[in-house]
Amino acid sequence: MAREKVLVTSALPYANGNIHLGHLSGAYLPADIYVRYKRLNGDDVVYVCGSDEHGVPITVTADKEKITPKEVVDKFHEANKKAFQNFGMTFDVYSRTSIPVHHSTAQEFFKCFYDQGLLVEKKSMQFFDEKVNKFLPDRYVEGTCPKCGNEEARSDECEKCGSLYDPTELKNPKSKMTGETPVWKETSHWYFPLGKFQERLEKYVNEMDANYKWKDNVLQYCRGWFNEVLKDRAITRDLDWGVKVPLEDVQNKVLYVWFEAVLGYISAAKELSELRGEPELWKKYWQDKYTKYIAFIGKDNVVFHTIIFPAILMAWNDANETKYCLPQNVPANEFLNFEGKKFSKSRGWGIDVREFLELFPADTLRYTLGANLPEGKDTDFFWKEFQSRTNGELADILGNFVNRTFTFAHKHFEGKVPLRGTLAKIDEDILEYLKEVPVKAAELIERYKIKDAIFEMMNLARAGNKYFNDSEPWKSSKTNKEQCASTINICLNIIYTLAEIFEPVIPFTSAKIFDMLNAKPTQWLNSGKTNLVEGNILNEPQILFAKLEDKIIEEQINKLPQVIDLAATEAVEEITIDEFKRVKLKVGKIIAAENVKKSDRLLKLQIDLGTEKRQLVAGIAKSYNPEDLIGKKILMVANLKPAKLFGIESQGMVLALDTHEEGKVRLIEIDEAIELGKTAK
RNA sequence: GGCGAGGUAGCUCAGUUGGUCAGAGCAGUGGAAUCAUAAUCCACGUGUCGGGGGUUCAAGUCCCUCCCUCGCUACCA
Numbered sequence: 001m002a003r004e005k006v007l008v009t010s011a012l013p014y015a016n017g018n019i020h021l022g023h024l025s026g027a028y029l030p031a032d033i034y035v036r037y038k039r040l041n042g043d044d045v046v047y048v049c050g051s052d053e054h055g056v057p058i059t060v061t062a063d064k065e066k067i068t069p070k071e072v073v074d075k076f077h078e079a080n081k082k083a084f085q086n087f088g089m090t091f092d093v094y095s096r097t098s099i100p101v102h103h104s105t106a107q108e109f110f111k112c113f114y115d116q117g118l119l120v121e122k123k124s125m126q127f128f129d130e131k132v133n134k135f136l137p138d139r140y141v142e143g144t145c146p147k148c149g150n151e152e153a154r155s156d157e158c159e160k161c162g163s164l165y166d167p168t169e170l171k172n173p174k175s176k177m178t179g180e181t182p183v184w185k186e187t188s189h190w191y192f193p194l195g196k197f198q199e200r201l202e203k204y205v206n207e208m209d210a211n212y213k214w215k216d217n218v219l220q221y222c223r224g225w226f227n228e229v230l231k232d233r234a235i236t237r238d239l240d241w242g243v244k245v246p247l248e249d250v251q252n253k254v255l256y257v258w259f260e261a262v263l264g265y266i267s268a269a270k271e272l273s274e275l276r277g278e279p280e281l282w283k284k285y286w287q288d289k290y291t292k293y294i295a296f297i298g299k300d301n302v303v304f305h306t307i308i309f310p311a312i313l314m315a316w317n318d319a320n321e322t323k324y325c326l327p328q329n330v331p332a333n334e335f336l337n338f339e340g341k342k343f344s345k346s347r348g349w350g351i352d353v354r355e356f357l358e359l360f361p362a363d364t365l366r367y368t369l370g371a372n373l374p375e376g377k378d379t380d381f382f383w384k385e386f387q388s389r390t391n392g393e394l395a396d397i398l399g400n401f402v403n404r405t406f407t408f409a410h411k412h413f414e415g416k417v418p419l420r421g422t423l424a425k426i427d428e429d430i431l432e433y434l435k436e437v438p439v440k441a442a443e444l445i446e447r448y449k450i451k452d453a454i455f456e457m458m459n460l461a462r463a464g465n466k467y468f469n470d471s472e473p474w475k476s477s478k479t480n481k482e483q484c485a486s487t488i489n490i491c492l493n494i495i496y497t498l499a500e501i502f503e504p505v506i507p508f509t510s511a512k513i514f515d516m517l518n519a520k521p522t523q524w525l526n527s528g529k530t531n532l533v534e535g536n537i538l539n540e541p542q543i544l545f546a547k548l549e550d551k552i553i554e555e556q557i558n559k560l561p562q563v564i565d566l567a568a569t570e571a572v573e574e575i576t577i578d579e580f581k582r583v584k585l586k587v588g589k590i591i592a593a594e595n596v597k598k599s600d601r602l603l604k605l606q607i608d609l610g611t612e613k614r615q616l617v618a619g620i621a622k623s624y625n626p627e628d629l630i631g632k633k634i635l636m637v638a639n640l641k642p643a644k645l646f647g648i649e650s651q652g653m654v655l656a657l658d659t660h661e662e663g664k665v666r667l668i669e670i671d672e673a674i675e676l677g678k679t680a681k
Numbered sequence: 682g683g684c685g686a687g688g689u690a691g692c693u694c695a696g697u698u699g700g701u702c703a704g705a706g707c708a709g710u711g712g713a714a715u716c717a718u719a720a721u722c723c724a725c726g727u728g729u730c731g732g733g734g735g736u737u738c739a740a741g742u743c744c745c746u747c748c749c750u751c752g753c754u755a756c757c758a
Contacts (some may be wrong), residue, residue: 014758055758137756189756217686224684224753234756257758280741299752333753334686342751371706372694377687378751387694388707396720404717411716452695455706465721474716543718 002285004043004292007285007325008035010264011297012052012097015076016061018352019083021381022343025276025369026298030450032089032542033370034294036504037445041524046285048268049084050095051077054242055257056137063132063177073098083353087364093275095268097243097250097260102267106260106366107246109316110235114247116319119190120232125168127182129175135238136175136182143173190245191232192259196313198230204310204326211561212329215448217376221302221332223473230307235259243646262309265295266324287322298335305330334374339560344603348369348561359556363506364390370505371458373451394506395545397460398498402513404468405491406541417492417536418485427490430467434460434494435528438501442524445504457501466493492517492538493531498581499528516541583637585655587670588614593626605629605654607636610677614638617650623666633670635680 004285011027013019019028028049035047044656053073062069073096081094095102113119127136168184175182205222207213235256236245243256254260269282285291295305310326317323337343343350356365368389372379409415423431437460444453468491476484498519499513514520516539522530591613607614616636637653655668 016758052758057758220685221753225755226754227684231755237756254755257754261758301757303755304758337751376695380693382693385707391718392707395718400717400720402717404720405715408716456697466723468716469714469722472714472716474714477716545718547718547720590704 004038004110005039005285005288005290006035006043006045007269007291007293008038008045009293009295010035010047010049010091011295011301012050012261012264013080014055014057015051015053015073015096016055016058017076017345018354018391019080020343020352021338021356021365021369022336022350023038023298024087024353024365025379025381026333027301028084028087028089029366029369030331030333030373030375031294031296033297033450034448036090036444036507037524039443040500040503040521041442046272047090047092048095048265048272049089049091050093050264050268050271051080051097052257052261052264053077053096053098054254054260056140056239056295059239059241060140060177070098072277077356082332083357086357086362087353088366093268093272095264095271097264097267098106099267099271100597101270101274102260102264103243105267105270106243106255106263109263109312110255110259111246113192113315114190116315118193118196118315119235121188121190122195122232122234123186123188125184126172126187127175128185128187128237129180130176131178131180134177135185136177136371141170141173141182142178147267165295187238189234189236189253192235192315193232194230194308194311195232197314197334198226198247198675200314200539201230201307201311202226204314205306208328213447213479214329215331217334218302218306218330218332218449221299224307225303225307226232233258233308242402243337258304258308259312262304263284270599278541283322286324289323289325291325293325293327295330297330297332299332302330302332303612305332306531314453315501334376334378336372336374336381337378339378339383340380351556359552360386360390361508363398363509363543364394364548367454367506368393370450370454375449375451383553383557387548387550390545391547393458394509395547397458397465398502401468401491401546402495402498402516402544403541404462405488405495406516406538408473409488409492410541412473413485413488415538415540416429417508417532417534417538418489419482419534420489421482421486423486424483426467426470427486430490430494432464433463434497438497438524438528439524441501454505457498457505460494460498460501464491464498466495467491477554489532489534496532498526500524512542512544515539584637585635586637586638587674587676587678587680588634588638589676590629590632590634593624595621595626603629607634607652607654608676609636609638614651616652616654618654618656620654620656620667623656629667630668633672633674633676636671638679 006032010031011022022510031047033046036044058069058072062072065072077096082386084091084094086676093659110119127141128134129136173182174180205214205219209219223310235258236253237256238252239254240252242257243260245253245255266282266286266596267283269286273279283291286612295309297305305327311328313324335342338350341349364386369381371389371393372381372385409418437456441453444450444456469486471487473484473487476487495513496519498516499510499519502513503510503521517532518536518539519532521527586609588607588609590605591608594604595602601619603618603626605616605618605622607616614636635655637655656666
């Protein structure tokens with residue numbers, strides 16, 4: 001297969017806060033997995049990203065903390081760069097939009113459009129805060145709604161009554177920055193005529209979709225915009241923090257962030273060129289029509305990458321000899337929520353990357369997020385899921401397969417890759433399957449179905465365990481050493497393939513496995529076929545994933561702000577009194593209790609209901625010792641359909657409550673004075 | 682209000698162009714095995730595919746309508 005030249009970008013994170021898990025799921029982890037896969041596949045890849053460091057919110061943060069905007073962005077740029085690094089992101093460069101090369105790049109684009117006469121200058125009136133000498137965006141002006149009198153209305157709309165109006169109609173306007181009354185002042189801005197490009201943009205999107213199959217959600221967003229007809233968009237702003245408008249007689253105006261930030265992808269590549277001492281490097285990617293440019297983003301960014309950025313590039317290409325390539329695909333993801341709700345920094349809901357990685361290894365997070373990417377719709381990060389994926393999949397299925405194989409090889413084959421002898425049907429089958437997995441995973445990743453690809457990867461580990469079980473090498477080691485050797489040889493080769501195909505997802509672990517195997521990665525598509533050298537000396541196995549105990553997970557859950565969730569209480573389905581009356585709850589006394597043989601959680605109880613006796617089986621062995629139960633008065637469901645558990649008939653059910661301790665319950669005990677057989681109502 | 686997305690097994694989610702599509706993983710129950718981080722493997726799902734109507738020989742899969750959740754709504758990044 002011919003090597004592809006691939007340019008990959010991930011949305012530039014805004015340097016006004018720490019990145020959290022949601023950001024990773026949206027635009028960073030999928031891109032990194034894609035890029036790592038491409039590199040293993042032998043493709044020629046450049047992956048760039050960086051901090052987006054301009055815009056009003058940053059100046060607001062600076063004012064609030066009484067520091068300069070520069071200090072704000074320095075702080076978050078470094079913090080996020082570090083967090084990404086710890087997470088295992090492999091950007092070729094993590095740039096930033098405050099560097100000179102970015103300013104000059106953005107200005108170059110502006111000048112190009114200005115000189116062509118493409119930009120439209122429009123005058124307008126805007127609120128101006130004289131105290132800080134700044135024009136105010138709508139969201140920083142508050143006042144009384146002209147329609148309903150709400151005193152906290154925004155300058156152009158009232159959230160309370162939902163009406164929209166012209167900012168001149170707003171009564172008693174106040175600047176949210178200073179509380180001062182803003183004045184009404186004229187300003188002028190340059191507008192980019194998006195509408196002129198609409199037809200070509202629609203054609204572009206349709207063609208890309210036809211050739212490269214864009215995601216449905218992305219196409220939907222585009223259609224939404226096209227349906228409303230693209231309008232001129234202002235690309236300048238009255239502000240002093242940002243890229244200066246490169247015109248002599250213009251002061252205190254900067255390029256608006258949406259126009260300038262996307263160009264950061266280009267300046268980042270330029271910075272990479274400088275760092276590598278190859279000034280022309282960036283052109284080899286950005287200005288080669290054979291480049292496959294893939295932009296990874298979250299759904300909030302679709303319009304900028306499928307409409308605005310392409311329009312900017314088209315406008316440039318129209319006027320210049322040098323032509324930039326447009327995104328070939330924009331695999332936007334939906335959002336990751338956190339324990340059922342949106343991430344919210346202000347409400348303390350969620351966890352940021354730095355904090356997370358101080359507690360848990362990056363690979364466990366990469367795997368959990370990867371296995372649950374919001375590719376088709378929003379998904380959730382749940383602590384409990386993180387625990388079960390780590391313990392049940394990474395440790396039990398993958399980690400244990402590696403461990404049992406290595407332990408076996410060391411015990412029975414002196415820690416060397418044993419010889420593969422004559423193959424049985426079971427061996428042929430697994431080898432055949434082994435060859436298919438990298439191919440299948442590659443197809444899925446190429447289609448940006450990364451979640452599915454990860455599932456296929458873990459399935460190989462599952463298959464490895466099954467093969468190990470079915471082959472029973474612990475038996476053949478005594479009866480047929482040659483066959484045993486073949487089995488372990490094949491298991492080790494499965495591990496070799498696992499190390500390769502899992503590299504994009506859990507790179508730190510992959511490196512450990514390669515080290516244990518004393519082997520190097522191969523070319524992706526060969527990874528199921530290339531075999532370990534027989535006799536190769538294996539290193540000592542190490543535990544790849546430690547289990548996460550309940551305690552540490554509970555700790556994280558308990559840290560979350562307690563919110564009274566009205567929705568959850570209301571969501572309980574209502575029943576009528578008659579329906580409730582169908583359940584007969586009776587008071588009984590436990591007169592005998594014993595453990596159920598071969599079960600670690602069931603107890604067999606004899607209950608005295610006064611008029612009759614019942615036998616029931618209850619799953620409370622982890623919470624109570626049989627002898628402690630004798631004599632307790634409890635409440636039971638007396639008309640539950642009998643069922644057999646472990647061959648023992650259970651004629652009812654005792655009522656118990658969950659406790660804060662996982663798996664432990666507490667029986668509802670009844671006051672000693674209550675007579676046996678009484679019915680609850 | 683408008684636009685968009687989603688409502689599928691206890692939980693988290695898959696389900697291309699309508700016809701083995703009623704699924705996977707987890708949880709649960711039973712069993713096998715013991716090399717291994719008590720880790721593995723096998724077997725077991727009577728789900729009104731949000732409700733109601735319609736098109737069709739045939740609909741989670743198309744149309745209409747209603748209910749619920751979420752996102753966007755342009756000078757916001």
